[in-house]
Amino acid sequence: MLLLPASLPSDPRILTALCDGLPPHTEIAQFIRSASVAAFEGSWGDAEHSLDLTPIPANADRTVATASPMHAALGLSDLTPMEPSQLQLTDIESRALCEATDALMRDEGVRLTWIDALNWRVDADRVIDVKTERPDWIIGESMRPNLPRGTDARLVERWMNELQMLLFDHPVNSARQSRGLPVVNVLWLWGFVAASVVSASATQPVSNEAHFDARMLIAFRSGDLAAWQRAWGELATTITKQPAIILGDTQSRLILNARPVSVISRLTAMIAPPKLSDALHAMCAKLDAATR
Structure with a gap:
């Protein structure tokens, strides 16, 4: 399909x-x-999700996902994500943000590894049963209707809220704001799959991109x-x-x-x-x- x-x-x-x-x-x-x-x-x-190419096995014990730094414009009642390319996020800035978010998430049993400026790998030491939207699908759309769904939706949403608070006053964003650049105010977590279907060295989780x-x-x-x-x-x-x-x-x-x-x-x-x-x-x- x-x-x-x-x-x-x-x-x-x-x-x-x-x-x-x-x-x-x-x-x-x-x-x-x-x-x-x-x-x-x-x-x-x-x-x-209807393709169900990477169902989580019953014996799974870890999950891998992707974290995508984004800027979302504030509307009257919701946020609207912008095209990632408009961020002009440098590798140095992205690495600094990734390190900060990784430190925050360690107590949750979650690690974030920098892959490139707009994609970081997420490794969780538990099964995360959630359906999420690919960033491509939500650009220009209201964020609220596209929030995670499923058994662990509230958990993932809480993580994103906590990460958003961390980003709010991070030095990288303060410096970007002083230069008139959009700040990174959303870290979108998506593409959750069982770690068993992803190699430890993979730079991106398994996805349905071919479809x-x-x-x-x-x-x-x-x-x-x-x-x-x-x-x-x-x-x-x-x-x-x-x-x-x-x-x-x-x-x-x-x-x-x-x-x-x-x-x-x-x-x-x-x-x-x-x-x-x-x-x-x-x-x-x-x-x-x-x-x-």
Whole structure:
């Protein structure tokens, strides 16, 4: 299964603008037209968790995750995470923050190891049963609806709150604020998996990255029409080989299960080749009907 965030805006006017000049991509259009379609309710994290590629074994005793330093803008009632690239966080700053957070979490049986400026490895000496959202999914979204869920959700949320308080007056943030740079005010914990499926030297926990593509999402957020359209061409072969794909905008909306193309459909396509823009508009109409 392939997850494609920002592939299907729910607003038909936005979709029309995105599809202006979009190449036909007949193969993808045929795939979409032939697929069985059903609504998929939930976040992109829910869609990712549905893959269940790394279930926690019953005999697991340790957990590995990722910590991502972020800046979130304060709104009237919630925080909204910004693109990590806007942080301009240096390795030196990131290492200093990682060392401070590691020291705080040791008493909890949790260690943080610096990997790169925007990703640190988290090792916990217990099983953490929680569902979390990948940072990619929550950029520009309200943070509260995307907080951890599951048996240990309150524990992970408490950790993030305590880490947030530590970051508040850390010297790195004070220096950044004096230079007019966004501060690191969130350490997002995500991607919890059993330590047994991750090597001790791995720089990142096992993830479902091979099963989602963020190219359209990145292009959509930056308003890059050409990149959004280009992503369809780059993904054409991958999409048409999938047993299923999930389309949507900031939320997963429709799941399309591949079905063999009928002889009649093939003959019709030879006379009037289907266009991707038409197929997407048809999906948008299905989405509109499903939400009424």
